[in-house]
Amino acid sequence: MDDKMDDPQIIFSMPKAELHAHLNGSLSQTTIKKLMDLKTSHQCEDVFQLQTMFATLSEDHNKTLDECFQVFKVIHQLTDSEQSIYIATVDVIKEFSEENVLYLELRTTPRAIDGSFETYVNAVIRAIDDCRKENVPILVKLLLSIDRSKGFDTAKKIVDLTISLGHTRNDVVVGLDVSGNMADSDITDYFPLLFKIKDAGLKLTVHTAEVRNDAEAEAILRLKPDRIGHGTFISPSLTGSSHLIHLLKETNIPVELCLTSNKVCQTVPSFKDHHWKIFFDHGIPFSICVSNSNASARTVTAPILFDLK
Numbered sequence: 001m002d003d004k005m006d007d008p009q010i011i012f013s014m015p016k017a018e019l020h021a022h023l024n025g026s027l028s029q030t031t032i033k034k035l036m037d038l039k040t041s042h043q044c045e046d047v048f049q050l051q052t053m054f055a056t057l058s059e060d061h062n063k064t065l066d067e068c069f070q071v072f073k074v075i076h077q078l079t080d081s082e083q084s085i086y087i088a089t090v091d092v093i094k095e096f097s098e099e100n101v102l103y104l105e106l107r108t109t110p111r112a113i114d115g116s117f118e119t120y121v122n123a124v125i126r127a128i129d130d131c132r133k134e135n136v137p138i139l140v141k142l143l144l145s146i147d148r149s150k151g152f153d154t155a156k157k158i159v160d161l162t163i164s165l166g167h168t169r170n171d172v173v174v175g176l177d178v179s180g181n182m183a184d185s186d187i188t189d190y191f192p193l194l195f196k197i198k199d200a201g202l203k204l205t206v207h208t209a210e211v212r213n214d215a216e217a218e219a220i221l222r223l224k225p226d227r228i229g230h231g232t233f234i235s236p237s238l239t240g241s242s243h244l245i246h247l248l249k250e251t252n253i254p255v256e257l258c259l260t261s262n263k264v265c266q267t268v269p270s271f272k273d274h275h276w277k278i279f280f281d282h283g284i285p286f287s288i289c290v291s292n293s294n295a296s297a298r299t300v301t302a303p304i305l306f307d308l309k
């Protein structure tokens, strides 16, 4: 490896594509401060409690996966209005652009604003449109995300909205992501909705095997989404079996690998033990992604640097 490749500035300025970035997981400290100030200006009573919780949770130490989900819950309370969602999206797009990300696929789980998922998504799309009008040098596409812990009825509304926007705003909305705590649900309950996305000609990516559940991982691989996220417990070094990695190789599904997120949320013990090398050796296509930079307190450049070392 060329020593120059260890230089963060070279990686920072290198043109990049980011395929696994959660909108609410990508807020910088500057944006979080801005959104807290917005809450203060609206005399929101719980802002001090939020500040304390976030200060504790955002300390730069390794977290359990549950603690990572706690960080997101706090941040979700900051993006709870049309205005805050718009500000968050513009900031995230511009900050990725400043790191020379040329293609950004943002994903976000719509939450009801004034009772409407559309209000949330329209604020995100308006921010993307405005960045285009400003000629921010980055191509941004959007995946709506269903949180598998929120139940089928909520997921169905988001799937229907995705299909609708996949027709009316196909210049922005490219498909669906399945996210959420894998311990909370059975993914196969959602398969009828995922088939609807595929039938509509939209793209599908699914968080898979972030925690160990071999039966679920196999079901997702056999569903053949366009990509999967993480794929940690597909690695034979963790499962003790080659079955899942052979299935992944056979299906040739590209994997979004999120190195710092996996390390900080402790689903892999160290970078040295990360499964990227095993996937590389098996010839499995993958992309290095950032996932949730505010849980890992890292930028998009960092995982690439770790990967090179």
Ligand SMILES: [Zn+2]
Pocket: 020, 022, 179, 207, 229, 291
């Ligand atoms: Zn993710």
